[in-house]
Amino acid sequence: MRTTVGIVGGGPAGLLLARMLHRAGVDCVVLESRTREYVEHRQRAGMLEQGTVDALRACGAADRLEAQGLVHRGIELRFAGERHRIDFPALTGGRTVTIYAQTEIVKDLVGLQLAEGPPLLFEAEALAVEKPDSDAPVVRFRHEGREQTLACDWVAGCDGFHGVSRRAFPAATSRTYARDYPYSWLGILADVPPSCEELIYARGERGFALHSMRSPSVSRLYLQVPNGTDAADWSDERIWDELAARFAIDADWTLARGPITAKSVTPMRSHVHEPMRHGRLLLAGDAAHIVPPTGAKGLNLAVSDVSVLARALTEVHRTGSTQLIDRYSELCLSRVWQATRFSYDMTRMLHAQPNGDAFESRMQLARLRRITASRHAAAELAANYTGPPLAV
Ligand code: FAD
Ligand code: DHB
Numbered sequence: 001m002r003t004t005v006g007i008v009g010g011g012p013a014g015l016l017l018a019r020m021l022h023r024a025g026v027d028c029v030v031l032e033s034r035t036r037e038y039v040e041h042r043q044r045a046g047m048l049e050q051g052t053v054d055a056l057r058a059c060g061a062a063d064r065l066e067a068q069g070l071v072h073r074g075i076e077l078r079f080a081g082e083r084h085r086i087d088f089p090a091l092t093g094g095r096t097v098t099i100y101a102q103t104e105i106v107k108d109l110v111g112l113q114l115a116e117g118p119p120l121l122f123e124a125e126a127l128a129v130e131k132p133d134s135d136a137p138v139v140r141f142r143h144e145g146r147e148q149t150l151a152c153d154w155v156a157g158c159d160g161f162h163g164v165s166r167r168a169f170p171a172a173t174s175r176t177y178a179r180d181y182p183y184s185w186l187g188i189l190a191d192v193p194p195s196c197e198e199l200i201y202a203r204g205e206r207g208f209a210l211h212s213m214r215s216p217s218v219s220r221l222y223l224q225v226p227n228g229t230d231a232a233d234w235s236d237e238r239i240w241d242e243l244a245a246r247f248a249i250d251a252d253w254t255l256a257r258g259p260i261t262a263k264s265v266t267p268m269r270s271h272v273h274e275p276m277r278h279g280r281l282l283l284a285g286d287a288a289h290i291v292p293p294t295g296a297k298g299l300n301l302a303v304s305d306v307s308v309l310a311r312a313l314t315e316v317h318r319t320g321s322t323q324l325i326d327r328y329s330e331l332c333l334s335r336v337w338q339a340t341r342f343s344y345d346m347t348r349m350l351h352a353q354p355n356g357d358a359f360e361s362r363m364q365l366a367r368l369r370r371i372t373a374s375r376h377a378a379a380e381l382a383a384n385y386t387g388p389p390l391a392v
Pocket of ligand 2: 212
């Protein structure tokens with residue numbers, strides 16, 4: 001098989017890149033190792049920056065998002081028994097965010113791609129990206145029980161944190177910057193209307209908790225738990241009791257409970273791979289960088305990467321100019337490092353230290369007090385949370 005752009009991975013990054021290239025008249029093939037059912041039901045992100053919504057709209061993939069997405073104009077911070085609202089439009093000159101599940105974005109993009117092309121192969125596992133520093137890179141993959149090759153002009157490595165694309169970068173010219181955190185998140189989905197209109201980020205000595213949502217009838221909540229936690233050790237009752245305790249404030253407020261339909265534990269890490277390009281292989285999304293989920297930057301970064309990449313590949317295809325593709329890594333990494341810093345700061349400000357470090361705890365409160373007392377500090381949080389406009 002041969003194509004112009006071989007895309008490894010059919011998560012949000014790979015699928016959106018395919019959609020953008022297809023609309024620009026550049027042909028491509030997407031290889032996804034899992035089944036359609038699996039990728040459409042993998043529970044993950046839900047908070048979209050305005051730039052992400054704009055990018056989906058611009059490529060004709062936002063019909064359902066516009067009908068069903070929940071536009072949010074702020075978040076609530078809870079600490080020391082108090083609640084404080086951060087008003088995004090007032091602090092950013094009008095920016096908002098939208099709640100719409102990653103599972104739904106993936107369903108929308110898969111539906112469009114299967115209806116209109118380009119080719120998307122499920123259960124097609126890339127084994128290796130070969131000859132990335134030549135003019136004719138190749139993706140070796142297994143599909144329908146046999147090994148095959150996809151000959152390409154360019155390869156986009158959109159295969160997430162555990163993918164194979166990153167391995168094709170030579171160790172001598174690559175570098176990884178990483179940080180593990182001493183806690184994880186237990187995430188649940190519950191069939192109960194959210195107990196809030198906007199997301200709540202709660203910090204307390206018992207640990208962090210986040211109240212998010214998926215729709216007017218489905219809540220999504222997260223609890224800080226120790227690394228190595230088995231979700232099976234948390235009964236539904238224990239989860240609701242712990243959430244209620246962490247969201248409690250010195251005023252009347254009740255957390256509504258309902259049937260829990262999914263439970264999973266996610267470790268937290270920061271990881272940045274530099275550079276994001278080697279020859280004709282370009283990494284995008286989680287294949288190149290991971291952030292801890294506090295602040296919801298992962299999916300938004302993936303969308304930002306592929307927006308630059310689609311523009312750069314279209315420019316090469318149409319004019320032969322490599323000007324933008326030569327700046328791909330540098331353009332993406334500047335946003336990636338800002339999101340890495342923001343996610344790191346949010347994570348450290350809101351999670352209880354497992355060693356009970358009292359100094360760190362006072363520093364967290366001082367940071368939160370600064371944000372809620374100073375318009376300047378609140379505007380800094382709001383600008384990072386809603387995200388800067390996309391680079392191209
Ligand atoms: P992935 O979604 O990991 O997709 C990679 C794809 O490649 C997968 O489909 C995989 O099956 C496929 N693949 C892997 N290896 C191969 C191979 N060898 N061959 C072929 N295919 C392969 N981000 C936000 O912006 N907002 C949020 O609110 C948010 N919340 C989150 C909450 C949780 C609990 C978690 C875990 C993450 C959250 N994120 C959030 C992060 C977000 O989900 C990821 O950043 C996003 O999925 C990245 O998309 P991607 O396409 O780069 O990678
Ligand atoms: C969600 C996840 C996050 O990490 C976050 O900061 C906000 C929302 C979510 O899954 O809805």
